[in-house]
Amino acid sequence: MGRMRIGVIGGGAAGMTAAIAAAGEGAAVTLLEGGERVGKKILSTGNGKCNLGNLELSADAYYGADREWIADCLARFGSEDTIRFFRGMGLLVKERNGLLYPLAEQASVVLDALRWELRAMGVETVLECRVDAVRRNAEKGFKVSAGQRDFEFDRVILACGSKAAPKTGSDGSGYLLAESLGHAVVLVMPALVQLRCREAWLREVSGVRAEAEIRELSGESGVIEERGELQLTDYGISGIPVFQMSRRINALLRKRGKGSEAELSVNLLPDYSAEEFGRLCAGRRLLQADRTAEEFFTGILNKKLMLLFMKLSGIRRDTPISQVESGRIDQVFGLCRDWRLHVTGSNSYDNAQVCAGGVDTAQVGRNMESLLVPGLFFAGEILDVDGRCGGYNLQWAWCSGHLAGRAAGRRPES
Numbered sequence: 001m002g003r004m005r006i007g008v009i010g011g012g013a014a015g016m017t018a019a020i021a022a023a024g025e026g027a028a029v030t031l032l033e034g035g036e037r038v039g040k041k042i043l044s045t046g047n048g049k050c051n052l053g054n055l056e057l058s059a060d061a062y063y064g065a066d067r068e069w070i071a072d073c074l075a076r077f078g079s080e081d082t083i084r085f086f087r088g089m090g091l092l093v094k095e096r097n098g099l100l101y102p103l104a105e106q107a108s109v110v111l112d113a114l115r116w117e118l119r120a121m122g123v124e125t126v127l128e129c130r131v132d133a134v135r136r137n138a139e140k141g142f143k144v145s146a147g148q149r150d151f152e153f154d155r156v157i158l159a160c161g162s163k164a165a166p167k168t169g170s171d172g173s174g175y176l177l178a179e180s181l182g183h184a185v186v187l188v189m190p191a192l193v194q195l196r197c198r199e200a201w202l203r204e205v206s207g208v209r210a211e212a213e214i215r216e217l218s219g220e221s222g223v224i225e226e227r228g229e230l231q232l233t234d235y236g237i238s239g240i241p242v243f244q245m246s247r248r249i250n251a252l253l254r255k256r257g258k259g260s261e262a263e264l265s266v267n268l269l270p271d272y273s274a275e276e277f278g279r280l281c282a283g284r285r286l287l288q289a290d291r292t293a294e295e296f297f298t299g300i301l302n303k304k305l306m307l308l309f310m311k312l313s314g315i316r317r318d319t320p321i322s323q324v325e326s327g328r329i330d331q332v333f334g335l336c337r338d339w340r341l342h343v344t345g346s347n348s349y350d351n352a353q354v355c356a357g358g359v360d361t362a363q364v365g366r367n368m369e370s371l372l373v374p375g376l377f378f379a380g381e382i383l384d385v386d387g388r389c390g391g392y393n394l395q396w397a398w399c400s401g402h403l404a405g406r407a408a409g410r411r412p413e414s
């Protein structure tokens with residue numbers, strides 16, 4: 001019997017891992033990549049440092065239709081397996097607050113390790129080969145077409161990624177290929193993305209960064225609350241806590257319908273209790289009664305924010321604080337702990353790190369094989385699995401790539 005011929009479609013993190021794993025099982029593997037190089041997205045991960053995993057791995061860090069299914073997959077290829085996988089290629093991995101990075105802190109080193117492993121394992125890589133059709137042969141196996149080129153494989157692994165960051169090659173075409181083979185695709189939306197707000201005056205504080213606790217107020221989709229460094233932009237809000245909540249806010253807006261908004265409360269003093277802050281405000285009123293409004297409010301938060309809050313409360317900078325209505329002073333203090341913003345949507349797929357939704361995992365077995373089409377496998381973000389910031393998405397790519405590659409590369413027992 002000849003070797004199993006495996007076609008992996010998509011040369012991202014998941015596809016490369018799947019190709020390496022399938023080759024490790026002795027299969028003849030061909031990796032078809034639409035772009036002019038493999039692993040382009042990896043280069044931009046973790047701000048160029050590639051946060052490739054997380055020691056605190058649990059299905060709770062993921063969204064998707066079926067957490068139990070995700071948990072079962074992670075149990076078979078977890079963080080230790082990721083470290084071992086890379087160590088096996090000569091790449092040293094380090095940990096910072098639980099987050100895993102290459103010791104070299106260079107995403108390009110991760111990509112080099114994967115590329116050289118592909119070569120060492122004898123994987124044939126075909127670049128600039130954008131697959132536009134995958135068909136089942138009448139007998140067995142698959143015919144894969146990319147423009148004028150046709151390929152024949154015994155098994156196929158779809159690892160085309162999502163629609164996020166399409167500049168890196170993931171243009172959503174994988175979803176169409178999956179659908180053409182009978183698979184359902186759960187509604188796809190940008191996730192880990194900046195949020196756009198109605199408030200035009202945000203422009204005045206664009207560029208400011210501040211530690212904050214952010215909470216969605218309706219509670220309609222459960223508690224949506226995050227803490228971390230908030231970044232203000234001219235169109236809205238960004239930063240890790242915003243990325244973390246963006247998926248659920250986008251889903252909430254989608255549920256509410258076109259033109260809807262989500263109201264957020266931003267607490268810029270999350271380390272102060274209401275009582276502590278109340279005492280602080282009272283003290284300020286006693287001790288700084290001879291100041292101008294600008295002087296009075298300086299030193300609490302970033303100056304641009306305080307000036308904005310004064311403006312929103314109708315206070316001029318040069319007015320002596322003794323002449324400012326008490327209610328207006330309270331309003332400024334109130335904004336420090338409960339600043340309301342109204343989210344109208346998110347940035348597009350161009351700016352998203354990942355997508356929510358994808359190939360429905362109810363139709364995919366725990367070894368990543370399709371339950372509808374024997375011999376068809378999936379790996380990576382194309383599936384309805386998306387993780388929080390913190391290395392979880394790459395962990396999913398290595399995990400699912402490994403499970404798919406190993407199962408696809410193995411000969412069926414006969």
Ligand SMILES: Cc1cc2nc3c(=O)[nH]c(=O)nc-3n(C[C@H](O)[C@H](O)[C@H](O)COP(=O)(O)OP(=O)(O)OC[C@H]3O[C@@H](n4cnc5c(N)ncnc54)[C@H](O)[C@@H]3O)c2cc1C
Nearest residue numbers: 010012013014034045046051131161169380381391393394
């Ligand atoms: C800016 C940014 C920063 C990120 N930082 C992190 C991080 O630090 N940690 C983390 O865990 N995650 C991070 N992520 C997310 C993570 O990079 C992705 O979840 C992961 O790379 C997905 O891997 P994938 O192989 O499934 O898809 P992709 O990496 O998107 O790869 C899919 C590949 O398939 C190819 N392809 C698509 N369609 C076809 C077709 N029809 N024919 C042939 N080829 C095709 C594409 O060209 C592409 O190369 C980040 C993402 C971005 C955009």
